[in-house]
Every structure is written in structure tokens, then in C-alpha cells.
Amino acid sequence: MSAVDVDAYLERIGAERPARADLEALEYLQERHLRSVPFETFDFSLGDPVRIGEGAVEKIVGRRRGGGCYELNTSFAALLTALGYRVSLLAGRSLHNGQEPRLGAFFGHMMLRVEIDGEFWLADVGFRWASWAPLRFAERGPQKDENGEYRIVDTPDGDVEIVHDGVHRIRLETRARDIGDFVPTMWWFCTSEDSPVTGRTIWASLVRPEGRASLLDRRLTRYENGERITEVLDDDAFPAAVERWFGIELDRLPELPPMPAAGPRARRGPWT
Template identity: 30%
Template sequence: MPQRTWRRPLDEGLRDAYLTRLGFPSPPPPTLDTLRALHRAQIEGVPYEVVWIALREPRTVEPLDSMGYLASGRGGYCYHLNGALAVLLDWLGFDTHLRVGGAQGRNDPVAPGATGSHMVIEVHGLPAPECAGGRWFVDTGLGDGLRDPLPLVPGDHRADPFRFRLRPSDVVPGGWRFDHDPRGAFAGMDFAPSEASIADFTDKHRELSTAPDSGFVRTVTLARREGRVIHELRGLALQTVAPGGEDSSVLTARADYFAALADLFRLPLSDVDESRRGVLWNRLREDHERYLLAQTGSQ
């Protein structure tokens, strides 16, 4: 079995601080019920967000750093959300594995494949009626994706307001393909079957978080699931998707934007002072004005 080089020695203080953020007063046992509860707690309590990129905060993909970001009240994107969760699960006694993935946007010229643009978790050894092999696809870093872990077997799944499909990958031998709902924020994601290392993600993380043409650099994006409802904020455009329909609005007031971050996205930014908030808000307004001008010019 390939060595899991991403594993880290237990840090009880960091573990307990992270568990507290997720609402667990003490370390839970490594059961399927626990896996589901932890997954849902992170999906609903910790935002998928790249505000830190707009604030020009340097970040690594080192899992212990990621645990620190989350334990301190911040969020992150896939490398942080899944990297932190993978180490936590390992510390709790789950048979945890990292996989190299690659996600594609709706209008993305990047071909499907395990490109390193996404980090995936697999958890093994938890058999259930719907998962006789005991292998689970675990992913809290897909934004508007999973609410619960999925059995790693081909099939269709419903997690209101969306439907998903998990199937063998067409382009990654032995790998898997996650097809998102047509209304989702991205088209899908492929991931490889072999054990990943943190080094597999460092170059792509640097590109995604710093390159001027990266969507994460161009647009300040947040997403969070709340039961059957998904909230997404792209720039100043807020969208809520529920089983009964969708609702959209534009947050034109600074107070409304930061209130939405705190209330809808569980991101109060308590460690960001007024000066840095002002820089962020001015950037968002300028981006929105450029967007409006582009829309006017295209008509």
C-alpha cells in the first residue's frame, strides 16, 4: 500500500479546536454516523470561500495550516477544507485516503482529468447496505456539491436542491467521475484511484490563488449549504437555490455585504480590521462596476 505521506502526528489542541468549530465537544468514534455528522457539520458550518485571496493573505496547502485556518473561524477552498478534514478523520481513527482530482467549470476550456485542481477524500472500511465495499467518497470542498458522503459505487444521488451522478471516469484509468447537477456551479470532477501527497497540489494551488486569469483571483466567491438550501455569493451577486426555486439579489451596501458574510456564510472576519475591510469592499465595487459596463457593452 502506498505510504500516506500527508498524515501528521496528532496535535490534540488543534484537533479539539477544530472539533469545537464543528460543534463536537469531544473526539467522536470512527463510525459511519460520525463521518456523516462531521461531513454535514463542515458543509453547513464552514464556508467554501476565497475571500482570503482578495485580502492578499498567503496560504499553504499544508493540512495543519488548513486546520488552523478553519479552527480560527475562517473557511477556504478544496485544499483547505478537505486537507484539514482528512487529517482530522485520520486522527479520529478512520481509514482515510487522499486523491488527486480535477474539476471543470461550465464553460471551462480545461479537459476533464485528475489535474490537481481539486483534492478528494476517500474513507474505507465502513460497510453499509448501500456500500457493501465500505468505501466512501467524502468531499466538503465542492462548494454547492455534496451534503453527505456518497458510497463509492456507480449511481445517481439526490441531495436537494440538486442531483448528482457518480460513475467510472472516462479519462482517468481506474478513477471516478462526479457529474454535478446541470444547475450547479461546475460541470463535474474526475479523481484518480491512487494515494496522493500534498506535493501533488502545491503548484496548482499557487496557480489558482495567484494567477491573474484564475477564476478564484478574478471573482470573490463563497458558498455554503444550509440543509436543502444553497447560498452562493459571487462578487456582490447573491443567489439562494432551494427545492422550490431560486432567488437572486445584489448587495449594494457595504453593511449588507459583511452581514451576509457573517450570517449566511458563517464568516464574520473578526480578525480583519476596518482598513482591510475597506480595501475588500472597494475592490468588490470596482469589480461590479466593470461587470455592469461589460454587460451594457454586450447589448
Template identity: 30%
Template sequence: MLYSFDAPAPDGDFPDPAPSGGDFLARYLARIGYAGPVAPTLDTLAALQAAHQAAIPFEAMDALTGEGVDIDPQAIAAKLIDRHRGGYCFEQNGLFLRVLQAIGFAAEGLLGRVRWMLPADAPATGRTHMVVRVTIGGRPWLVDVGFGATVPPQPLALDDAMPQPTRHETYRVRPLDAGYRVEADIAGTWQTLYDIEAAPAPAIDFEIGNWYTSTHPASHFRHQLIAARTTAEARHGLRDNRLTIRHVGGNIEQRYLSADEIEAALADIFLLTPEPGWRRAIERAATAEIAG
């Protein structure tokens, strides 16, 4: 079955957010440049997801620089809304979950294990990825605004294992014994993104997953500069000094950047204002040798 959501995300300039003391939902909608209907419907969900991904970039600079990542709801709102920063899954999907619940959606957070770019027989990874499950009219949908350059760009039906085309890749969700496996068709091959547990996770499990992701020496966010942004026209990904732009239609641009060019890309492509404390990490990223 095909699922089509004609909800192109706004691109380019976004309105300034309302003052930080204002209403949370109004501040968020201003942040993502969304002025459409706000009702707990599938069309609204898809439109908000697209606008969020285009406006709020995926990034993990605070983990890379050792600043730490605070996933308290107020800290997330202050960072992603008021300071115009981005974040990774616990921040992005934590914010989106709070927004959806404020609108009136039946939404809950789920935890899963990332399998992206791993062989099929690789050992289990930690429970370090957060997504959101939304139930509309009795039907469950997976929504994710925090999985970097391969993030699903629209809601995925959790009760249908058939391929689900999107503006970018085609996805499918296969049932597991206690959850779901989310896959994407990459150049004609199904690649696993992550396995998600069906049972909602308690808050402490998100805290533990975030602590590991932001502080453990094995976390790639502690060693690589990573940023991503998905719009209706293209996916933009930065991994250390390698910038990749995958346009809708298949055209791919890729180039390697100097430190100054990385800083410029963070501002111009990923809509971030580079902070002075980032410069050392940016200079390290500019000398990285990336395999693959």
C-alpha cells in the first residue's frame, strides 16, 4: 500500500521564535515556520514532521565537545527552540513528543537499538535510539525526527510490512517478536536502520540511553562531527569534513571541506550559529580521514 503525504517542508529563512517566556507550542511552531492546521490528524502529523526536519538540524556538538546533553524538557526547549540549536534523537524526538501531546495526539516514546551500517550478525547494540509512536483512529504510526541523514521523512505505518515510498527513500517496517524493525531501500538493497521495542519506555531508560550516547568513549558522537538536515528537495549530511547532498531524483554531490568551510556549512546549510567552543572540534574534523 502507498502512503503519500503532500506536505513539503518550508525551507530557507524561518520566523524568529516568540520570547522564551511565551507559550511552548507557539514558540515551537514559530521555530519550525509552521502556520498550518494544528489538529491531531495524520496530515498535520506529516506536515509537522517535514517542517521540523527542515528547520531543526540533527547535530551532536555538545557530545563532541564534552559539554554534555541535558534531556530535561525545559533544557531541550531552551536549546532547540530558543537558542536555534539542533540535537540528536533524545532531544529531537523528546521535543516532538511533547509537541504532539500538547496538540492532543496519542503519542508515546519508544526505545530501540541502532543497526545502521552493521552486518546482520553483529552483536546487539545499546538501547540508544528514541522514536515516537502515534496512534490515530486506532492505527499506530512511527514518527522519527532524530536519525540523521537517513531519518524517515514522513510517518510510517507500524501495522503494514509492505514497502512505504516517501519523497526520499522507500521504507518498510517489519514485525519482531517484541517490536519492529525499520528498514530503508538504499540503492536497491534493504538496509536495517534500527529495531524498536513495542513497549513504551520509562523516563529513566531514556536518561540512561542519553548518558551512554553523550558520554561513553564508544559513542561515535564523542569522536565525529555529525550534522544532518532533510528538506523536501534534498538530504544534507556532514560527517567530519565530508559534506554529502543527496537530491530528490538521485543526483549526489560530495566534497571535502576545510575548517573554515565546515564552519560555513554549519551556518549556511545546517542553520546553526557556530560557537567559539566548537572551533577545536571543527579543526580536528577538517583533518579526518573517512573510510567508505
């Protein structure tokens, strides 16, 4: 990446250029990324090309979009590398779908290992339950974070598992991978009927000042004035809601499931 590209990326996430590639700057950049660039899977449903690495940078910075975990983390890795960090890609798989334990696809997730002054840190800007600050890779005790409590647990086969608030979320390899190693799984995500992001299933998620905004198909959950609000979006409301809550301008609607018989309604509840 050129200096101009870095400046454009930093503008995209609302960040100042750090004076040095240290832990404080990594914490700052990771949080700014999570609060500025949404996790989103619209292109999988629309059938548009999904690229990682430089192609993901163009999408996130040039077109001001978000992406899936491969897109977000390889793009963030490019920024960190340009700023002087030593970054490796680690392959993982999900262990929980948010409701129950469920083993995800092999290589179905990616995290970044960042070396700073001889010590490794784990960073992730592409996962709903990721920590908002880097995790110390060598630490096996609890690590407090704005998004909860995390532990890194060794497995008998040499992997580690990321535990978030008592839930085993990710099993992660400890060996570095080349970006090309993730291409076959990306092809599977884009083409397989068993992929969780093809067809009508759409996700979007963004950390916002008032609370996380989340979209699953037509169902939008967000926070306003300390209240949790859930609503079902019809075709007319969908594009405006996506632009307002995730900053994404859609030029066409993805394929969406039918509206529930009751129609769109908003439900409010206490902050949780």
C-alpha cells in the first residue's frame, strides 16, 4: 500500500496516523475498525465477486463497504503491514453459532497474529464475538475487554480455543498461513448450497456508540436512547435502514425471504 492508500484507509476508519507501530496504536486501530467498518455478507447473496487482500481493501476503502471475516481481516492486515507491523494470518473455525455449540467449516474463520517487540497479539475485526482490543497470545488467564471476558485455552492437538464469556467461540491454528490457503474455503462460501452466506441468508453487524446494530435477513436489531429495538424490514424500508445503520448504499436488493404474515413491527425492550 502506498502512503496515499494508508491515508485513505485511516480516513475510512476515522483514525489518525499512529506515530509508531506499538500496542497502543494497534488497540486504537482495531477499535476504530470495528466501529467504522461493518461485517456484512450482501455480496454473497447478490452474486457479486468476493475478494480478499487487495481486492478487499478496494471494497472497504474505495467503495466504503464492509465484508466477511476474510475480507475484513486481510484488509486490516494490509493496513497494519503498511504501518510497520509484522502480521500473520491464522486459520480457525467457529464452535458456536450464537445459540448452541456447532462446529463450523474448516478454515471458516481467520484471525491475525501481530508481533510487537517479540510478543504476539491476536486481533480480529471480522467476528461478532471478537474482542474489541487485541488479546495477549501467551496469556492463559482471563483477559477483560469491553466486549466481555476472554480466555485462550490450549487444546491437546496444538491448537488454541478462544473462549468468550464462558462460551468456546473459535478453534484456532497456531501456524501461520498464506493468503492463498484461504481461497478454496472462500470458493466454498461463495458457491456451496451448504454455505451459511449464500442464498437468502444475510448478515450485517456494526459496533455503534449506542450499542451494536445487527441485521439477519429482514430482522434489524439496534439501540436508541438506551432501548433495544427490533423490527422487520419490508422491501421499501430495507435499503434506507441498511444505509442508516451500516453506512452501505445498495444499488439493488438482495434476495430476501418473504415478509412475515404480521408485517413489520418494532419491539422495544430494556438495554441488555
